[in-house]
Amino acid sequence: MTDQTQQALPQGVSAQQFEAALAKLRGLLGADRVLTSDEQLAPYCKVMMSAPDEEHRPGAAILATTVEEVQGVLKICNEFKTPVWPISTGRNFGYGSAAPGTRGQIVLDLKHMNKIIEVDPVLCTALVEPGVTYQQLWNYLKENDIPLWLSCPAPSAIAGPVGNTVDRGVGYTPYGEHFMMQCGMEVVLATGEVLRTGMGGVEKSNTWQVFKWGYGPYLDGIFTQSNYGVVTKMGLWLMPAPPAYKPFSIRYESTDDIELIVETLRPLRIAGIIPNAFVIANVMWEAAAIIPRSKYYDGDGVTPPSVLAEIQKKEGVGAWNVYAALYGTPEQIEVNWNIIKSAVEKSGKGRFITEEEAGNTEPFKYRAQLMRGDMTLQEFGLYRWRGGGGSMWFAPVSQAKGSETKAQMELAESILNEYGLDYVGEFIVGMRDMHHVVDVLFDRSNPEETKKAHECFGKLLAEFGKRGYAVYRVNTGFMEEAANLYGPVKREVDRKLKRALDPNGILAPGKSGIFI
Template sequence: MSALLAQGVSPAQFAQALDAMRAVVGPQWLFASEEDIAAYSDHFAFEDVTANMASAIVAPLGLDQITRIIGIARDHRIPVWAISTGRNLAYGGSAPRKHGTLTLDLKRNNRILEVNEELAYAVVEPGVSFFQLYRHLRETGSKLWIDTPSPGWGGIMGNMLERGVGYTPYGDRFMWQCGMQVVLADGTVVDTGMAAQEGAPGNHTYRYGGGPWIDGIFTQSNFGIVTKVGIQLMPEPPGYRPFLVTFAEDDDIEPVSDLIRPLKMTHIIPNAAVTCSLNLEAATSLDRTKYHSDSGPVPEAGRRRMMEDLGVGKWNFYAALYGPEPVMDAHWEVIRDSFSSVKGARFFTEEDRKNDVVFGYRTQLMRGEPNMTEFGILNWMPNGAHLGFSPVAPVDGKTALDQYRLAEAICNRHGFDYTGMFIVGFRAMHHIVEPIFSRSDEDQRGRVVSMVTELIDEAAKRGYGEYRGHLSFMDQIAGTYGWGDDALMKLSQRIKRALDPSGIMAPGKSGIWSDGASS
């Protein structure tokens, strides 16, 4: 049995709780060996892995088992951390925020409960992955598209609850959430929105219902465990045309971002497009030692060679057009005329990049086809790993350039390449900075910690907040949202104490601790 127990939980108390849980799920669905627990750790850990190590793992099936397990945990005051598929890599994987927490693995709950072709939505359980729903739609002849992040093996629900983003016109994934079922710490089961009215036919077509809309408080929080969610899907358009525009200089991110804004806000570019840095393009398919075998960031000469070898720019804008051919033709004229104002801009279609690995997988993502190609970035260096630093920016050129220069300088100062992209919404961009480091290099792991700590602090000084964060930095990130004497966090803590007075639900998630303490 694990020696890592939550504070205040005795070995006898823990053993008694596990016996009760085995009686609920069956002995084969409770895991407490060191090997089992290690399998649920953060595989990209850069600090002491035991800091976020579970005490055991239990895998209930169905709502009844889930509520009974929560009841046992509550009675024994054992904290629980729910995961859907546990693929939250770069942000902590399947590990809990606090060591000694019991992991509640929900991936056995993987039913696609409904697909409504006419009203274009699906209802899924926590364990349903993007791959699973995509394949189901294709196998049944559906004309509906999903929206997917880069790695398609993750859970739809887990990614949605983290407010993850994708690349189709439905790229702001939580915007298309409609109705959920939540289990609270006291065992109460709540169906939100229209589903709270028994027999309502529009459960997953109108998300608000009557009265306060509460679904949002269950995202990036520890107020309850979501066991079912509705997700609205995109009907297949009559036409699809992906494209790439490359830009030659680092400072081009400023005019490019300003040019994107009106194109996005008027829906001429309808999807969640991306402006990718050179190093992100290169890391997907190249080994950095070909361009720089020493420590430290790749020098300018090496970066220029990467541009030539890959036929890309310092910045690379991927987007797509959707709709009837005449509409796409008209929109393409506007886009080409707009970006042509940037010196050195080059335009590419799918026909131009037939054998391009990066263009190929981005083409798939923008039409809702999940894949795993982007994990190629882990081959950028031996035993590669990465984490996410993800500040938000308005779709504004000066802000984009300032964030890029700030992140680049801090990454380079700590000996890392700047590797990132801007995922462009209609008014805001997610600036995803993905520093790649070697898991086998203790010095690099230490530098990653100091680098991200500095990135968060320096970004906050300029008013840039992260939209999500790695386990190790959740408290620090939460602290940057401190206006009004920490009024926002104090409100979250009041909700936490009301819904989970014993504090067993995912302690420390997003910096929310029921007692205000971080340990």
């Protein structure tokens, strides 16, 4: 027994019960795959959110490598009523990273389940295990000269498709709505049963990765942002590398231009003229990728508007910066490019920047990489904007309408500024919606600022909620508050499903506010 395991016990689990569970887990996995020392658990404790570390400290971490081992782990956890928090690569930065939702849960780390089971270059599909990273898949495609592109979130290289997709993350290519491009799952249920969704249950089927819906109720959705099962395999669709690719930026000089930007570009997105999940990033998001704030401002609190104006001028960034791309044959691109140019020119604002003009400069370069699913960690520059390692994504869903965008932006900015924090925001434009993504950045080494950030985040959720705006995803410190925004009936149905599928409540209790 270690001091660590004595310190971090799950709620309602005694030290004896916990130790007995660990002893059985050692028997199943081997002692070297049951991690309990402070040193071994340290990487699982590193979070960026404002909630105290102690509230999310794991009791242990265990490494499973096969479906059978996952089944065995869940059997033991049921026996001892000991909760487990499954992670795939644990790179959910700003949403809780690898730490469990509540103190003492055992992290079930699936990083070693990292097989790329199949890539079909004809049907452009893949079947992967949860530990596979985007970098690993990218390497595989390159090494085997398979002309398929990935769609990945900004921490691409070290994150993975299963974790990102089951948390309903997004990317920046035409396949940017990742759950939409997911096809077929294998899920180990708390009972130990192994469910294959979609066509996966059909004996001898070869259509598991090509037809999402199967027959009867469509189940894949209930295994996303949930705690109803452990996803051990996932199919996804990959984009064929197009013959030509044209990334571009449109720069706008005034913060007030956001309304016009959305009204100009939304019809082009809905019509498929702009096929990718394009972004509209504000001045600080844009600048953070290339410089720390201290280059222009060493003070505390909100970055003054005069400093932002100076940054815009000297660093050559806009108040708003659109990044979009065209894909296809050169002829197709030419047609769509002319439509976009014409629409923007007609709007009277916006300056185009092409790849030819931007050359190899950042942030254009990393945006172009993200929009083709290449590996880059350049956007981690956001974390040095103020320094101190504090980051929480506040991500309310917005209609793709200019008036809505403006209202949300102004509300977010006013609340953040009230707490001395910057509005570092971006809109990721979906099919009809926009993910309004705000990085609540703070100095986590400063307890006072961390406290303010915590209060600020709570207020953001509450004030947006009053106006009918809710987040699509949230860090593990605010899951209850986010779940409440979706109403009591939704919460009750979530709970009924939980009780049916995981009667002992051993799987990730508290995920998305769901307990038995």
